[in-house]
Amino acid sequence: MKWSLNAIALAACAATASLHAAESDLAATATNQLGIDLHRQLASGDENLCVSPYSIQSALAMTFAGSDGETRNEMARVLHFPNKDDNIHASFLSLRDSLEETAKKSATLVEQTKKLGGPSESITLSIANRLFAQSGYDFRERFRKFVQKYYGAPFEALDFRKDAAGATQHINKWIADQTRDRIRDLIPVGALNEMTRLVLANAIYLKAAWAHEFNNRATRPAPFHVRGGAGVDVPMMRRQDRQFGYAKQEGFTAVSLPYVGNELQFVVLVPDDASGLHALESKLTAEILSQCAKLEPRDVDLSMPKFKFEPPTILLGEKLQTLGMMSAFDQPRGSANFERIAPRKPNDYLYISQVFHKAFIAVDEKGTEAAAATAVAMATTSAMVKKTPPTEVKVDRPFVYAIQHVSSGVCLFIGRVTDPR
Numbered sequence: 001m002k003w004s005l006n007a008i009a010l011a012a013c014a015a016t017a018s019l020h021a022a023e024s025d026l027a028a029t030a031t032n033q034l035g036i037d038l039h040r041q042l043a044s045g046d047e048n049l050c051v052s053p054y055s056i057q058s059a060l061a062m063t064f065a066g067s068d069g070e071t072r073n074e075m076a077r078v079l080h081f082p083n084k085d086d087n088i089h090a091s092f093l094s095l096r097d098s099l100e101e102t103a104k105k106s107a108t109l110v111e112q113t114k115k116l117g118g119p120s121e122s123i124t125l126s127i128a129n130r131l132f133a134q135s136g137y138d139f140r141e142r143f144r145k146f147v148q149k150y151y152g153a154p155f156e157a158l159d160f161r162k163d164a165a166g167a168t169q170h171i172n173k174w175i176a177d178q179t180r181d182r183i184r185d186l187i188p189v190g191a192l193n194e195m196t197r198l199v200l201a202n203a204i205y206l207k208a209a210w211a212h213e214f215n216n217r218a219t220r221p222a223p224f225h226v227r228g229g230a231g232v233d234v235p236m237m238r239r240q241d242r243q244f245g246y247a248k249q250e251g252f253t254a255v256s257l258p259y260v261g262n263e264l265q266f267v268v269l270v271p272d273d274a275s276g277l278h279a280l281e282s283k284l285t286a287e288i289l290s291q292c293a294k295l296e297p298r299d300v301d302l303s304m305p306k307f308k309f310e311p312p313t314i315l316l317g318e319k320l321q322t323l324g325m326m327s328a329f330d331q332p333r334g335s336a337n338f339e340r341i342a343p344r345k346p347n348d349y350l351y352i353s354q355v356f357h358k359a360f361i362a363v364d365e366k367g368t369e370a371a372a373a374t375a376v377a378m379a380t381t382s383a384m385v386k387k388t389p390p391t392e393v394k395v396d397r398p399f400v401y402a403i404q405h406v407s408s409g410v411c412l413f414i415g416r417v418t419d420p421r
Contacts (some may be wrong), residue, residue: 023039024095027409030080031057032286033338035414037078041319043416046227046398050309050359052372058202059374061092062129062147063328063352066341071327072388078325089150095408096127096152106261122366124207128178129153132171132199133158139198143341151198157179160196168192171199175373178203182360182371188313191356198341200376206403206412207369208259208312214365220324224418225304225397228275232406234420237365238303240390245295248287250355252280255302255393256295256404259367263407266368267292268304269400270393277398277416289402293409301390307420308362316355316374328352352376361413368412 001104035053036215043049057079066076075081081088102405103125110122131147133139135157147153158167168187177183192199216235223231245265251273267289271280317329327335329352336351337344344350359372384406398418 009211010245019362019410023092024098024408026082026091026410027057027061027095027305028091028405028408029286029290030088031056031287031345033080035052035411036286036289037323038316038319039414039416041322042314046418048307048309048311048416048418049126050311050361050370050372050413051244051314051357052204052359052370052413054410054412055202055204055372056091056355056357058151058204059130059200059355059376060153062151062153062200062202063338063376063416065146065150066338066350067328068339069337070335071337074327075413078320078323080336086203089146093103093150095282095405095410097356098408099125099405100127101134102261102263105263109261120396121260121370123208123209123264124205126178127206128201128203130174130201130203131155132158132167132201134158136196136344136346138196139342140340141336147200151202153202158252160192161194164196165189166194167196171201171233175201175203177374179205179360180207180373182254182369183373185356186313186358187372188356191354197350202374205413206358207292207367208264209367211243211258211260211262212239213367214240215364219365222303224420225274226421228398228418230279231396234421236303238301238397240299241295242299244300244302246298246300246391246393247294247295248289251276251283253393254288255294255300255395256292257302258406263405265293265404265406266363267397267402267404267411269402270395271397271399277418278399280400281416284400289404289411289414290409293404293406301392304365304391304395305420307417308364309415310360312358314357316357317380325352359413359415360414368403372413 031053034057062263067075103123107122129151131153133155144155160167172185172187175186218238219235221233222236224234226232249255252269252271255268271277321329330336338350355376356373361370400416403413404411
């Protein structure tokens with residue numbers, strides 16, 4: 001007999017002030033490292049890309065909590081978790097608390113400053129975790145309490161045996177509700193069946209205004225070197241600001257744009273050459289991302305394209321196996337060990353069958369709206385500042401971007417723009 005266990009994480013880019021930066025360091029660092037690994041796996045062609053390493057890590061962290069033996073060792077290596085240190089889960093809790101606190105602080109800031117001409121819209125942030133479980137299945141009570149404690153994830157009983165299609169619709173609706181309908185139909189038709197036993201879901205939604213909006217009237221058609229080729233006119237936003245973060249590195253320029261409250265920022269990494277995207281991506285590291293959280297303010301005259309992406313679901317299972325997460329996918333057969341979720345029997349044990357990811361992002365003169373979703377399917381089987389002229393930065397070629405929580409350095413979204421149209 002073959003059972004399946006599915007884990008889903010849904011994320012929209014969201015970041016907030018971290019009151020516990022030290023406590024969230026483990027989660028933030030691991031998230032950025034996995035984000036770089038997956039970006040390299042996925043950015044092999046010349047297409048736009050948008051992924052949420054925070055979403056993926058949140059789903060896999062809950063799944064990791066139920067792993068044991070060599071499966072746990074492999075997952076720890078791929079996810080950049082300290083294998084013997086359960087503080088990773090406390091770190092994710094601290095990071096989530098920090099993100100939620102940012103939204104609260106931005107609301108207070110807006111209320112205090114809007115009468116003085118400050119921003120009129122605070123950050124909208126929603127984070128929710130839930131486990132959709134087969135009613136009557138033998139889940140360990142300790143695991144249920146663990147994910148409730150560290151991820152705030154209650155169990156909701158569903159009956160995949162009798163109505164897998166209805167359960168799929170129910171979970172997809174929950175995801176859509178949590179993301180203001182930005183992520184729809186995350187779980188493909190037929191991905192869940194009568195053997196499904198659990199879906200772990202993490203949903204995040206963000207809508208964040210710039211600290212200082214771009215002027216709509218300053219947006220003009222301007223050339224963008226689509227996929228590193230000839231220039232094609234696209235709507236190009238422009239703004240000069242003394243509070244942009246700036247750094248010139250070997251082969252690329254980094255610029256950061258703060259959102260309202262200055263605790264969340266949009267990072268742009270622009271290669272020096274129009275065809276230099278792949279060279280930039282090959283040198284991208286978690287350390288570079290960490291440094292972007294500490295860029296010195298500079299007077300920058302920035303031109304940047306508007307863009308909006310709604311890419312289809314990405315399958316991450318093969319990518320994670322390539323990175324070394326083999327036994328979690330029951331490779332070789334019989335090796336998967338998720339004993340901490342449910343008792344492992346010789347002819348009935350859980351394994352990951354697939355990981356789905358889906359994202360949404362829109363960047364314009366007012367700010368950013370973003371969402372993403374990740375589904376991990378598991379189954380069981382029988383076996384600086386000076387008075388100088390502004391620095392001009394034209395983002396007129398393919399570039400890498402990230403949405404980053406400043407105090408922790410975690411990147412909730414990482415992607416690339418090769419064609420903003």
